[in-house]
Amino acid sequence: MNDQRPGMFVPALIGGCIAGVLSGIPLVNCLCCLWIIGGGILAAYFLSREAPAKLTAGDGAIVGIFSGIIAAIVEAVVNIPFRAFSEKLVQDIMDRFSQYYDEMPSGWESWLGDGGGEGSFFWTILGLGISIVIFSAFGALGGIIGISLFARKKTVKDAEGVVDVSENSSHHQS
């Protein structure tokens, strides 16, 4: 039986880049954490395609963590050019509000202010570090979900030695 595990970097890179780009683009990133989970699922899909051996939930977690880390870095990079756009957008929104309202609705002022503020290098790095941790967790979740959806269905039962051959088994079982 070939137990060699496939390389995880390329699948993680693909899933992470796509998730990072979509998370970094303003307005498109409205699906919150689902892009990161989706990136993990995508990474697991590409991993399962080239996997010669059976994949486990742990493999999905690993490739998902990697994709989450890559997504956080890509999102930070993609966000840079859009930051100027975001600041302009925030200013336009605030100007428009001031035409119709004497006072900003509750919560909006801080939301807009937080989004339009100028960040220091320290806060940028801290934000990146936090994103890496959070995106890794969501990526791991996505990777595990992806394995359950796309992993090859060749299975081996537990220590009792019962062999379960799945209906989609088109590969030789070792």
Next chain:
Amino acid sequence: MTIKTKTSLLYFTTLTGLVAWIGGIFLAPWLKYRSQDLSGFLYALFSPTCHQIPSRCFSFYGYPLAVCARCLGIYFGFLLGTLILPFSTRFSTLDLPRAKTFILISLPIAVDAAGNVLQIWSSPNWIRLLTGILWGILLPFYLLTGLMELLLRKKGKSYPPREINRN
């Protein structure tokens, strides 16, 4: 460290982290109400994974929560699923939920999110919360199982030697 110890450690670490995470969601507006600067840090902490649009967030002490209603539902559902998991599996299996189960449970949140993104409808926050809770309940059965398999994995091979079972 025995298997039971590792499993318990993973479970309670996850549960603690989850409670702290949800606590932070409510702490942010409360601190803002108290005019504490730390609230800004907390809102920023949750910003990578949530748009935090105030009209889509529930309020607490007059200020929006740190995440939107859908995300809040997912986290609440995740907590609920985490509490249910020991009683349903007793940590005796590394099997993941079936793909059909995932697709079925994901349908409400997927349809609701798609409808909102495509501007076909605008769901009230309680619908977002409920669809999020439903989806969130299933997630710990993936995450904890996967992490458990990683934790119990011996060098060079998986433990136990069983892969994804699809009955």
